[in-house]
Amino acid sequence: MVMSNSSSQSDRKNNSGSNQTTLNFQPPNRGAPGTRADAGSRGGSGQCSKLEKPITALIPTTNWGETLAAHPTFWLYIPTSSATVELVLKPEGSDEVVYEVKFPVTQGPGIVSFRPPETAPPLEEGKAYRWMFNFYCSSEVLNASTRSNIPSNFTVSGIVARVAPSRALKQQLEKAGLTEKLDLYAENGLWYETLTQLAELRRTEPQNPKVADQWMDLLQHKAVLLNNIAQEPILACCQLEPKNTLSLPFKPK
Template sequence: MLNSQQLIYLITIGLFLIGTQPTIAQSIANIPTRTIRSKLQRIIFKPPANQGKPKSTSSAGSRHDLQCPQDAKSTTTPSNQTPLMSLVPSDSNYGLTTAEHPTFLVYLPQTSAKQLVLSFVKEDNQLHSQTLIPIKGEPGIISIKSADSSPPLEVGKNYQWVLVLTCGEKPSPNDPVITSWVRRVVLPQLQSQQRTTLEQADIYSEQGIWYDALITLAQIRNTQPNNQAIADIWTDFLKSVGLEAIATQPLRL
């Protein structure tokens, strides 16, 4: 008897193999980068209430099966490298977004694989969309998103996003897979005033909007790699959700 996780995986792989035509993911839009002169020194994520959260948000995979077989056998692949993982709060594996096509961050270990397959699955296990994303295989934190031409996420709905690392020419049931959850919400109306991107990230964090806070901070960190104050804010933010282990990994956005 297949469990729910196996069913979702077979749905995404099966639809891909029978002819689903993925679209190459578009690069993420540049977030406006104004000069950062905020007095903010720390941004700590505040989880939202669990209203509307799926009953189960457990992730797939284990450390041993989150790499391609050829990489595991390779003498050039570090034996103790961090495995494939999504940047989501470690205690919930779930996050909110305000975006129709949200951008996710994923840690990608050194790999010979050439592509990822990103799928969104509804709570009734129906496929929402699927996107093929080319990768270079360099270790680091990368950004991924569904194609802009794919259906937008609906407000108030939960989606499981499934990421498959394609080890061969096409996906197979033995490929590494990770899963996380996302829910699109509407950000409460705020007073209109000019804010730096760092202040905007803080607002997202205060409101519990995980994915928007994360990508905003990542963009700031990426554009100011030598700014120690920003590096400290980035580290504290990730530490607040149990992701301190990858805070020093390179950003390849």
């Protein structure tokens, strides 16, 4: 899917004060089919049969999120401390897999992040990609050298769309500090940057009441509605190592 660079970015000057608590998140008026939470175990056993909350991707209710990054960070609520997760990335509307990686999760329950390495194919500006996180209760799939026939117990999916910054936004970001950047990301509907920067602040400054309030406000935003996991801890997991990545050809459209 090729998108217009006009996107949803606002070119207005950022005038958010440093004392502002609530982020002014302005989601783009776009959406796509997807499933951001999956509570139904298919053949699960052990910990998979005792999950109190579903595996949940941190994405707005529209299943659509925008980014400036070639390698954005994805966030996922993992309801168990032992599982295997597989990330599959495809251009929206295509069956071609451009990136695939599987890795163990050894911490949880909690919110974890996944960022493809710089060696992974970069997202192209103006294009949308469908990501899928397949969650396996079994560890067998981790040792498979090719795509496994083992069915996943849970799957969540959504869209990441890479957009080009407007000239005004680019200039503002170049001059902005961390707090101002966070405000700019939110005001311009850049979900992945907003969530990632705020999550990192929450992880490094757990006692900061302003950060805690902004985190709660973002996840409880009317366009997000992730109230059920807003209080979950953010865990230091997971590193997507190139050695775990399947070698797949990348053919730009």
